[in-house]
Amino acid sequence: MADFTVSQAKAERLQLQKAVWSARLTRLLWWLAVLVVIVGSLLSLMPIYWMITGSFKVQHDAIAYPPELFPTHPTLKNWERLLAGMPTLRWLLNSFIAASGVALLGVITSTLAGYAFGKKRFPGQNLLFWLLLLTMMLPKQISLIPLFIMMRDLKWFDTYFALIIPYAAYPFGIFLVKQFMQGIPNDLLDAAKIDGASEFGVFWHVVLPLTKPAVGALAIFAFMFGWNDYIWQLVVTNKQTMLTLPVGVSKLVAGWATIDIGVGMAGATLAFIPMLVIFLLFQDYFVKGITVGAVKG
Amino acid sequence: MTVSAAYPERRRTWWQKIWEARAAYLFILPAYIPFIVFVLYPLLNGLRLSFYEAGVNKAKWRFIGFDNFVRLFTRDDVFIIALKNTFLFVLIVVPVVVVISIFLAVIVYPLPRAAQSFVRMSFYMPVVSGGVVLAMVWIWIFNRDFGLLNYLLEAVGFYQLLGIPKIGWLAQTETALLSLAMVVISWSIGQPLILFLAALGNISEELYDAAKIDGASGWQIFWKITLPLLQPTTLFVLVTTTINVFQVFVVVLLMTLGGPANATQTIVYRIYENAFVFYKYGYGAAMGVVLLIIVGSIAYFQFKLLGQEVEY
Structure with a gap:
């Protein structure tokens, strides 16, 4: 009997030791993983660091080997040449106009349409909504060429129209607003109607103020989209003064x-x-926009 | 009550229903008119164009049936290479993005809030900066003689270990596509990471507590609880990343122009070159149709295969 308890205690202690060791191993692996994440984050930021410090390097240092991790002879010459030698500020202005235009139009059309899809019932609703979703998901290269020809026929090349108007409908925005507005209780809308609010009044005074977070996220995403929509801006602009900043700057690559x-x-x-x-x-709007937009519709 | 009984729902005609909902149509009109004009119509027009021999001069457009498609698959070697490259590219990038973003989310989620938002910010920064900006920096980083990548690889003993000369990442056929894939991966993680972190926040703590009481290890908890509950998010990430990566273009145009020796030709780069450099609109549109069919059917099968296991 005594033997039994001794061996049992021994076995228990062994098991405990094993548990402690496996816990330590797990902890070690965990900290290793955290280390990997930190290194990964820094690597992810590295190109941006390299770009910014690179803009202050003279050519001699930029092609030095081993590379200079920090510019030893910082210079503003590159910036002077960029701003003086090219219509860079005009490109900046163009990008701002294009991105703001896309964002503004996107917000207007998406909040209106999102309200109808989220809060109203009407014949053909599902079909019309799924059509929007479908085109949002599918690659748009197929419509790129006909749209380009349309711009040519309208004589819209090298105009802000070409950069903005084709994006007046922003399916992702409609989707985002619809998702968000569905969460607003119907009682609020009904109460306003009973108080004699018009259809538009309900939208403007009741629903829209409650949708601010979604509208913020939508505006930012549309702006980012308008800013970074490279391929379209590349094909519809040609005149030096009508290029957007990414397009103008990217042409520097050809002259490396x-x-x-x-x-x-x-x-x-x-x-x-x-x-x-x-x-x-x-930052919070970005997170909001991404997460709301991904919830099933 | 008696009034509504006198006019039962089903007796209203279709037109009456539409008329009653006229406000709703007015609300969607400002979005739907440009949607039809600038999205739907060009889409259908693109389909039509793919059956034409169409150049700059509209008067010379000519219906040629399936000739464009026949030519694509029988006489256009570069397109076939582009097709293979694009599939290879997707096969490299998509799994890496999904695995890395799940890994990051699971490791970062229990960390303090500040650490969490730092990691999130780090990986979202390349998304914000956009493809053009990153492509320009990476050209420099990939340079064989004075690039940062080769310097770092030398510093950790990569070349000494393998005993090979320094690699010109974008200039060699073996590494060019892989290098572009690396760049695209770098800006594809930010969004999935945010989604996975949000999804982890929705898993109830009680589930984990219950599993711990039952003596489950961290590893078991990950495989049996976390991963299955992340599945709707994984599906969404998988589908959207696949769709996006199939359209890889900016890195090709700015970093390699499809070279060296066609090693980085992709479908969208072929579309761009055919339509906007060679002015073969019909032929480019046909490539667009092929891309649409490929992406559409892959997205469909991803939903079919993985979607049925998802419980909403």
């Missing part, structure tokens, strides 16, 4: 042999800064 790397990096940095500012200011 003759243009200093630093100038290219300064251009890339300039194209990046506005989006960075918006992202840092409205």
Whole structure:
């Protein structure tokens, strides 16, 4: 009997030891994983760091090996050449106009339509909504060419119309607003109607104020989309003064042999800064927009 | 009550219902008119165009049936290469993105809020900066002689270990596509990471507590609880990433122009070059149709295969 308890205690202690060791191993693996995540995060930021510091490097340092992890002879020459030698500020303005236009139109049309899809019942509703969703998911390269020909026929090349109007309907925005508005209780709408509010009054005074977070997210996404919509802006603009910033700056790549790397990096940095500012200011809206938009419809 | 009984629902005609809902139609009109004009109509027009021989001059457009498609698959070697490359590209990028973003989310989720938002911000930054900006930086980083990548690889002993000369990442056929894939991966993680973190936040703590009381290990909890509950999000990420990656273009245009030796030709780059460099609109549109069919059917099968296991 005594033997039994001794061996039992021994076995228990062994088991405990094993548990402690496996817990320690798990903890070790866990911290290793955390380390990997930290290194990964830094690697993810690395190109941006490289771009910004690169914009302050003279060509001699930019092509030095081993590379300079920090510019030893910082210079503003690249920035001067970027801003003086090219219509860079005009490109910046163009990008702002295009992105703001896309965002403004997107907000107007999407809130109106999202309200109807989220809060009203009407014949053909599902069909009309699924049509929007379907085109949102499918690659748009097939419509790129006909749209391009349409712009040509309208003589819209090198105009802000071409950069903005084709995006007046923003299916993702409609989807986002619809998802959000569905959560607003119908009682609120009914109460306003009983109080004599018009159809538009209900939308404007009751529903819209409650939808602010979604509208914010929508505006930011539409702006980012309008800012980064490279392929379209590339094909519908040609005149130097009508290029957008990403398009204008990207043309520097073709001249890599003759243009200093630093100038290219300064251009890339300039194209990046506005989006960075918006992202840092409205980080929560980004998260909101992504998560609301992904919930099943 | 008696009034509504006198006019039963089903006796209203279709037109009456539409008339009663006229306000709703007015609300969707500002979005639906441009949607029809600038999205739907060009889409259908693209389908039509794919059956035409169509160049700059509209008067010379000519209906040629399936000739464009026949040519694509029988006489256009570069397109076939582009097709293979694009599939390869998707097969590399999509699994890596899904696995990395789940890994990151699971590791980061229990960390303090500040750490969580730092990691989220780090991986979302490339999404914000956009493809053009990143492509320009990466060209420099990938340079064989003075690029940062080769410097870092040398520093950790990569070349010494393998005993090979330094690689020109974008200039060699073996590594060019892989290099572009790396760039695309770098900006494809941010969004899925946010989604997975949000999904993890929706899993109830009680479930984990119950599993721990039952003596489940962290590993078991991950496989038996976390992963299955993440499945709707995984499906969404899988489908959207696949659709996006099939349309890879900016990196090709800015970093390799499809080279070296067609090693980085992709479908959308072929569309761009045919339509906007060679002015073969009909032929480019046919490629667009092929892309649409491929992406549409793959997205459909992903939903079919994985969607039926998802419980909403």
